[in-house]
Amino acid sequence: MTTPSPYPHLFSPLDLGFTTLRNRILMGSMHTGLEDRARDFPKLAAYFAERAAGGVGLIVTGGFAPNMMGWLAPFGGKLSWPWEARKHRQVTAAVHGHGAKICLQLLHAGRYAYHPLQVAPSRIKSPINPFTPRALTGFGVERTISAYVNAARLARDGGYDGVEVMGSEGYLINQFLSARTNRRTDAWGGDLRKRMRFATEIVRRVREACGPDFIIVYRLSMLELVPEGSSWDEIVAQAKAIEAAGATVLNTGIGWHEARVPTIATSVPRAAFAGVTAKLRPEVKLPLVATNRINMPDVAERILAGGGADLVSMARPLLADPAWANKARAGRADRINTCIACNQACLDHVFSQKNASCLVNPRACVETELVYAPTTAPRRIAVVGAGPAGLACATVAAERGHRVTLFDAADEIGGQFNLAKRIPGKEEFHETLRYFRHRIEDTGVDLRLSMPVDAAALAGFDAVVVATGIRPRTVDFPGADHPKVVSYLDVLGGRVRTGPRVAIVGAGGIGFDVAEFLVHQPLVDASVMEVAPKADAAEPASPSPDSLSLDPARWMAEWGVDPTFSSPGGLRRPEPEPPAREVWLLQRSPGKPGAKLGKTTGWIHRATLKAKQVAMLGGVSYLGVDDTGFRIRVDGQEQTLPVDQVVVCAGQEPRRDLFDALQAAGIAAHLIGGADIAAELDAKRAIDQGSRLAAAL
Ligand code: FAD
Ligand code: NAP
Ligand code: SF4
Secondary structure, eight states, X not given: OOOOOSOTTTTSOEEOSSOEESSSEEEOOOOOSGGGOGGGHHHHHHHHHHHHHTXXXXXXXXEEBSSGGGOSSTTOOBOOXXXXXXXXXXXXXXHHTTTOEEEXXXXXXXXXXXXXXXXXXXXXXXXXXXXXXXXXXXXXXXXXHHHHHHHHHHHXXXXXXXXXXXXXXXXXXXXXXXXXXXXXXXXXXXXXXXXXXXXXXXXXXXXXXXXXXXXXXXXXXXXXXXXXXXXXXXXHHHHHHHHHHTOSEEEEEEOOTTOSSOSXXXXXXXXXXXXXXXXXXXXXXXXXXXXXXXXXXXXHHHHHHTTXXXXXXXXXHHHHOTTHXXXXXXXXXXXXXXXXXXXXXXXXXXXXXXXXXXXXXXXXXXXXXXXXXXXXXXXXXXXXXXXXXXXXXXXXXXHTTOEEEEEOSSSSSOTTHHXXXXXXXXXXXXXXXXXXXXHHHHHXXXXXXXXOOOGGGGTTOSEEEEXXXXXXXXXXXXXXXXXXXXXXXXXXXXXXXXXXXXXXXXXXXXXXXXHHHHHHSOOSSTTOOEEOOGGGGGSOSSOOOOXXXXXXXXXXXXXXXXXXXXXXXXXXXXXXXXXXXEEEEEOSSSSOTTTTSOTTTHXXXXXXXXXXXXXEEXXXXXXXXXXXXXXXXXXXXXXXXXXXXXXXXOOEEEOOHHHHHHHHTTOOOEEOGGGTOOTTOOHHHHHHHHHHHHHHO
């Protein structure tokens, strides 16, 4: 007898009339970079095959342009010739071999195209692109529709079960739909009916060309989050028109790329936008797909069980864990390697013209290259340090069959992730630690906590890996030893509770995170700094900041999202909550602090701190700290910041004492993570380096 699934709605099949999806999990479209070159198609096939084998119901590929004008970037993925269709057969066959279905996404970038050939309904430049588009002529519009139809036919020839027509996120179809970008006065612009015509003609003619047994998913822009965006009535009208034109499934699109509201970053509450899809549910008969920040099965099941959608779309969560669906179905959700929505290895890579991968799963998109093959020569391996680098190395090595002992001086695994998880908006980091706790158990790693090790303890091992992380860099300006000057470890570790005015020295990732922490952490007593004994440093001496990411209503008010999704674009006046403290965030380099933060998330960190009135200053000289405050010079002017504390976030140095001792004792060791190179170290590099070393041991 089979055990009933803990997620019955998620794993019930969906009958589309002419074909059936085996469950309600749609792998959402994600550009990986592998789509762009024919030579990468075997890798693309392997990447999708792992997700199909992992149990997903329907896959949607990254976007393929129907013609050159629609390229996202020069020589990007395109489907307009039969020879381009043939290479797709390896992808579709690989997916079908594992029982999943696959649709190719048709995406014309319109004015978001990053090249001078770009076209749009009207000659209106996008705020996020240096190129100004050419307005399509009436003949050009017809040719573009034909290009969509041709690409859909070729997709069918390539073995796809259907296509997804990308009608949202501010791309070409969305540009036609919106009065904000469509100022035409011909048959393709003007009132809503005419603005919708481009979208409905594409769907109608694709249906006509590809027949009744071809899946057409249409991604509808349900919440635009831009000024002059569609009103709710217009969205309902679009949904009904697309249904009438012959679509099979309606997927949800949230926000244009130029929107100034985060839609998928880690600080966005889970399933924050599922209510938009639920609001549309009574208006159409087509199956609807809910999207954005759905990363765990309980969240997905809740949406489906509540009747707010018929499928859930996840893109990054399946990059993070190809076996997500199988684990959920087997009641092993606690084994899922959860996407923490950091964007660091996926979207940030793509926006830097690199192939996507995943911070928590470095095998993503290199499945054929980074292989964790069983070892033929098991060895006794010691890994010292259970931060991200050591955790990745120990568990991959053990999975391969080595006998691994993992030591950490602390009484819990995670290293600096235990500080990161305390930052408001970074609650997802708890999931990575939960995942590794189970991985340690499942792979049989012998974990030794509260055990600082020295060179002598490592003498009997066949191989030693040093993953001892970093030490915070100290500063040397006058007064650096004043009691007001503390480390970020003191503040985030809970040893120090700061007063109402705080300066932060160093505006890197940690400086920004500490600022976020301080503007949220409630003050206990406005004038008193609490100092807990050092022994308590592992746990906060006071409650952690309450995070907007855990409360969709407060989060929407903070960012100016209309909770009823009725106003044009779904926007309203933002009402940020007042900051808990007055904070100055300082750096010595000239220019705006935060310039080196993540490509797709840096603007969110800067906007958050701006809303909390944090003074972000570059080009600062630190003159000294005394009882009156922090003396600094900016733009040639000296001033004293009347602060209660100065929190030092000045970067890190490798922690190498153990490695040096091993060398002195003649014991060979591998160095990984912060202990290897601390500069610009992040968890992406730490996990990648640990995994790759373990694959080679
Ligand atoms: P660590 O995490 O420092 O782990 C080293 C471990 O070694 C520790 O657990 C320590 O106890 C142990 N150890 C040291 N010496 C010994 C010894 N002799 N014996 C036994 N054990 C020992 N990175 C990102 O990519 N994205 C983020 O959003 C992000 N946010 C962050 C936010 C904060 C507040 C902080 C502090 C860091 C953040 N980071 C982030 C950085 C990330 O956490 C680090 O890059 C990563 O933890 C480095 O991993 P590691 O394994 O090299 O070292
Ligand atoms: P960092 O990014 O290197 O920033 C260090 C800051 O300290 C810089 O602003 C630097 O600016 C300043 N500084 C350096 N030496 C100094 C000195 N001697 N005196 C005073 N100021 C000094 O390091 P971090 O903020 O500690 O972050 C560590 C790593 O964690 C980063 O590489 C980052 O990738 C990762 N991280 C990532 C995130 C994320 O959201 N992705 C979040 C947190 C951490 P000036 O030299 O101009 O003063
Ligand atoms: Fe998710 Fe970060 Fe991996 Fe991207 S890199 S898939 S956001 S965990």
